[in-house]
Amino acid sequence: MTNRTEPEQVAGNGLLHRRLFLQGGAAAVGAAGLELLTARPAAAAEPPDVPQWMKAPGAGMSGHGERSRHESHVQRTVGSQPGTTGSGGSRTPLEHLEGIITPSALHFERHHAGVPDIDPDRHRLMIHGLVERPLIFDVESLSRYPLVSRIQFLECSGNSGANNAPEPPQQSAGQLHGLVSCSNWTGVPLSILLDDAGVRPEARWLAAEGADAAAMTRSVPLEKAMDDAMIALYQNGERLRPENGYPMRLFLPGWEGNASVKWLRRLKVLAEPIMAKDETSKYTDLLPDGAAMMFTFPMGVKSVITSPSGNATMRGPGLYQVSGIAWSGSGRIRRVEVSADGGRSWAEAALDEPALPKAVARFRAAWRWDGGPAVLQSRAVDETGAVQPTRQALLESRGPQFRYHYHAIQSWRVSPEGEVRNVYA
Amino acid sequence: MSTPDRFMRGSSLCASMHGPRGGARQVHARGPRPARLVAVAVCIAAGAASAQQRQASPEAADAAAPSVLTAPGESPQLGEPATPEQIAGWDIGIGPDGENLPEGSGTPSQGAEVYATKCIACHGEDGAGGPNDVLAGGHGTLTDAAPVRTIGSYWPYATTLFDYVRRAMPYTQPQSLTNDEAYALTAYLLELNGVIDRNDVMNADTLPRVAMPNRDGFMWAWPDWKQ
Numbered sequence: 001m002t003n004r005t006e007p008e009q010v011a012g013n014g015l016l017h018r019r020l021f022l023q024g025g026a027a028a029v030g031a032a033g034l035e036l037l038t039a040r041p042a043a044a045a046e047p048p049d050v051p052q053w054m055k056a057p058g059a060g061m062s063g064h065g066e067r068s069r070h071e072s073h074v075q076r077t078v079g080s081q082p083g084t085t086g087s088g089g090s091r092t093p094l095e096h097l098e099g100i101i102t103p104s105a106l107h108f109e110r111h112h113a114g115v116p117d118i119d120p121d122r123h124r125l126m127i128h129g130l131v132e133r134p135l136i137f138d139v140e141s142l143s144r145y146p147l148v149s150r151i152q153f154l155e156c157s158g159n160s161g162a163n164n165a166p167e168p169p170q171q172s173a174g175q176l177h178g179l180v181s182c183s184n185w186t187g188v189p190l191s192i193l194l195d196d197a198g199v200r201p202e203a204r205w206l207a208a209e210g211a212d213a214a215a216m217t218r219s220v221p222l223e224k225a226m227d228d229a230m231i232a233l234y235q236n237g238e239r240l241r242p243e244n245g246y247p248m249r250l251f252l253p254g255w256e257g258n259a260s261v262k263w264l265r266r267l268k269v270l271a272e273p274i275m276a277k278d279e280t281s282k283y284t285d286l287l288p289d290g291a292a293m294m295f296t297f298p299m300g301v302k303s304v305i306t307s308p309s310g311n312a313t314m315r316g317p318g319l320y321q322v323s324g325i326a327w328s329g330s331g332r333i334r335r336v337e338v339s340a341d342g343g344r345s346w347a348e349a350a351l352d353e354p355a356l357p358k359a360v361a362r363f364r365a366a367w368r369w370d371g372g373p374a375v376l377q378s379r380a381v382d383e384t385g386a387v388q389p390t391r392q393a394l395l396e397s398r399g400p401q402f403r404y405h406y407h408a409i410q411s412w413r414v415s416p417e418g419e420v421r422n423v424y425a
Numbered sequence: 426m427s428t429p430d431r432f433m434r435g436s437s438l439c440a441s442m443h444g445p446r447g448g449a450r451q452v453h454a455r456g457p458r459p460a461r462l463v464a465v466a467v468c469i470a471a472g473a474a475s476a477q478q479r480q481a482s483p484e485a486a487d488a489a490a491p492s493v494l495t496a497p498g499e500s501p502q503l504g505e506p507a508t509p510e511q512i513a514g515w516d517i518g519i520g521p522d523g524e525n526l527p528e529g530s531g532t533p534s535q536g537a538e539v540y541a542t543k544c545i546a547c548h549g550e551d552g553a554g555g556p557n558d559v560l561a562g563g564h565g566t567l568t569d570a571a572p573v574r575t576i577g578s579y580w581p582y583a584t585t586l587f588d589y590v591r592r593a594m595p596y597t598q599p600q601s602l603t604n605d606e607a608y609a610l611t612a613y614l615l616e617l618n619g620v621i622d623r624n625d626v627m628n629a630d631t632l633p634r635v636a637m638p639n640r641d642g643f644m645w646a647w648p649d650w651k652q
Contacts, residue, residue: 082556083547084596113593127504128512135504136511144501192500207518213599215592217518221647266515274520275582277589281574284643290567292579293646300652330651386652401572407652 007366011347013340013374016366021321021350076106077175086114086213089156091178094306094325100151100352100360102181104236109243110156110179112278113213116263120247123211125231129269132198139247143233145188150230150253151359153327155180155299157256157283157404163391164406168422173309176422177410180302180327182360185251187232190225190267199269207274208250211265218259219273220252224297228253231264254329254358255297256404258283288399299329300407301388303336303363303380314418317371322349325360328382332356335381336363342375342411342425343390349378357383374414375425391424517600519588523633526587529604530628533621536613539606543595552576552617557596561617564638577618581643583635587611587627608632 007017045051067074074097076090089110092102102108109115120139128134159179162169169176199222206225210216220229232240232251240246245262252260258278273279273295284294303326308314322340326333333355337346349363363378380388389397391408411425519526540548549555552575553562563573572578576586591607593599602610612627621627621635 087596113596113599126507126512126515128507128516133504134507134512136507137504141503141505144503146499193504196500196502196504207520209518213593213596215517215599217588217592223648268516268518270520272520272522274518274588275585276518277585277593280582280585280643281576281580286567286572286574288568290572290642292567292643293650294643295645295647296650297647298650298652384651400570401567405652 012345014368014370015340015347018348018350020366021364086111091174092181093174094178095173095309100182100362104241107181107244108179112216115243116212123247127197127267130200130203131269135197142188147186148189149186151184151356152253153182153360154257160406168424172311173306177304183235185232186234187230190229190231202271203269205270205273207268208261209266210261211263217276218261218279285404286401301328301380301382301386302407303378304410305376305378308420309412310422312420317369320367320369322365322367324363324378326363326380327360331383333361333380334383337379338365339377340367340374343377376412377409379409517592519584521582521584523584526629527604529608530626531605531609531612532626533613533616533623536609539610540613560614576614579639581637581640583632583637
């Protein structure tokens with residue numbers, strides 16, 4: 001291990017300058033300087049032995065690829081509501097992933113009556129209500145429209161809500177915060193279709209309805225629909241996964257996931273919101289005086305360290321990479337800071353390129369763990385200047401009943417034994 | 426909710442959400458449109474600073490840039506006209522004004538019979554005690570540490586109940602209820618919550634006029650809420 005080019009400490013408890021992760025930085029330090037959290041498996045293939053997989057031809061080609069069988073443990077965490085199999089959610093295993101794109105098979109799920117098995121040839125999208133020309137589209141016709149393609153996150157507004165509890169749940173990063181995922185979405189700008197239909201002047205809202213067994217419905221402001229809303233057809237280059245709305249879904253960048261209605265079949269243009277079940281009895285938040293906020297659409301600026309993170313075990317003192325994700329429903333992530341001493345001091349993290357608007361950004365920091373107790377935190381700032389709040393500040397500002405839109409700083413305590421645990425700090 | 430006084434009780438929330446960069450705060454009440462719609466208040470971070478911030482954001486610049494893809498006339502115009510019959514077959518949505526409510530009617534006692542056969546397993550006797558959502562009770566709990574958000578204690582519109590029951594319930598047989606059954610279940614659940622009397626009839630005329638106890642309990646966060 002070389003120390004001669006190791007960056008100086010820039011914050012308490014061993015946080016090093018981010019130039020370690022800027023261009024050439026890692027090479028200057030040398031790969032040997034970075035411990036990986038993943039344990040190196042013992043195998044008989046190590047030098048001087050020649051591994052078995054080099055002594056016979058490997059598997060053939062395939063029409064549709066699968067991940068390595070050694071990665072099958074990387075799974076979403078599934079939770080169903082009582083008495084149902086299709087109502088509930090599954091969470092992305094954030095602690096197992098890197099980069100900014102969530103593999104489609106690991107994108108989080110939130111369904112209200114299961115995943116419908118939709119025949120794309122028979123699926124239709126109807127646009128009607130306050131329009132001059134009510135229209136019906138099929139998948140084939142929408143696929144012929146000029147498509148746009150963007151990398152953007154989707155987050156359920158119930159994400160991280162477990163941290164509202166009085167005691168910190170002992171869960172992994174994915175189990176706590178895995179109702180966020182980030183994909184390359186490709187589809188038709190909704191504004192084009194609304195222009196085709198001819199929206200009347202009195203129109204202000206759309207009621208978006210899915211073709212699932214709950215006919216899940218949300219009201220969407222026309223302003224958002226005409227701004228950056230998309231009828232998404234593709235996810236990460238392939239057609240949408242069934243659990244993400246195949247063959248078409250509404251996608252509202254930066255807004256709470258529930259409003260991006262999957263399996264979209266109908267858009268009714270209205271003057272007022274339809275006041276569906278999910279925007280009145282659910283996805284609304286009580287204030288201390290008993291009043292509630294509704295239509296809390298944008299997702300707040302947020303970040304979480306995914307490595308090391310909850311329920312991981314460190315491999316002993318040494319130089320570590322702290323890695324995590326940050327995102328904001330209001331635009332780009334401008335800066336992420338990392339603390340190893342529970343927020344007393346902060347070091348600026350390096351941001352991977354690209355750091356796109358309303359997308360997950362990947363941050364990295366270098367940390368020399370001395371084996372003592374530490375509390376790791378990350379704090380994101382977006383391009384509007386919004387700063388991710390502490391848990392205490394968030395709860396104080398909203399009161400104890402605010403259920404959704406939890407976006408406070410996550411604290412991971414590292415014990416001298418190397419155990420990483422969720423704590424409120 | 427329509428008065429500034431009521432809204433200002435939540436002003437600490439606004440201050441924290443807008444933070445030090447929020448400009449002058451205003452209280453803005455939307456008028457009832459239509460008349461029965463709850464008047465709602467939103468908090469606005471007004472002031473030149475935030476306006477300039479919005480204009481200067483890179484995203485705003487991107488949005489203002491001309492795009493050949495979204496220019497008028499570029500659409501291939503591939504939508505097929507939707508006929509009134511097609512629309513009528515699919516349009517199951519009911520808003521607070523009650524427009525589009527179907528013919529039919531039901532009473533609480535009729536609804537109790539439907540409930541006993543199709544709902545009780547998930548929602549329990551008298552709308553509570555089942556494995557799924559609690560439907561009744563919870564009155565006066567919205568300021569408690571553990572509020573019970575039910576139809577009677579929380580839901581602002583009776584039309585939502587009919588809309589949801591008809592489109593999504595029973596869980597294993599959605600869109601199987603007759604309109605009479607949907608009205609009857611709606612009537613039963615409203616009566617269970619003490620919102621209507623046991624002899625009231627729910628139909629397209631009466632349902633939109635039901636005054637829910639928590640109708641004025643909601644503020645719109647859109648369009649100015651920021652975190």
